[in-house]
Amino acid sequence: MNLKTLLSSVLVLLPLSAFAAPQTSSGVIRFTGQIVDSGCEVGRVGSLASSASRQIELQPGVKLDVDTYRNACSHQALPFSVTYQALKTSTDNGIVTITYL
Structure with a gap:
């Protein structure tokens, strides 16, 4: 009984450990996925080409268009x-300074 349980456990865990191991590609980082939303352009007030923008006031007299x-x-x-x-x-x-999250 113990041998059957041990053997079945090894057969289940062995493929999982092979997939969980880190894959090396000689220094290459690969990303998968998709871009859902494009980034935001930020500039001085009135400098953006798009008419759809909003202003952020950093402090009195300092504003940015987004x-x-x-x-x-x-x-x-x-x-x-x-x-x-x-x-x-x-x-x-x-x-x-603009820091993306």
């Missing part, structure tokens, strides 16, 4: 975070 026409930003959620850091040498210039 293209919302048939892409990942077309709903209320934005798939990125935006930060603004003013430059010490200028009062009206700064660095905008």
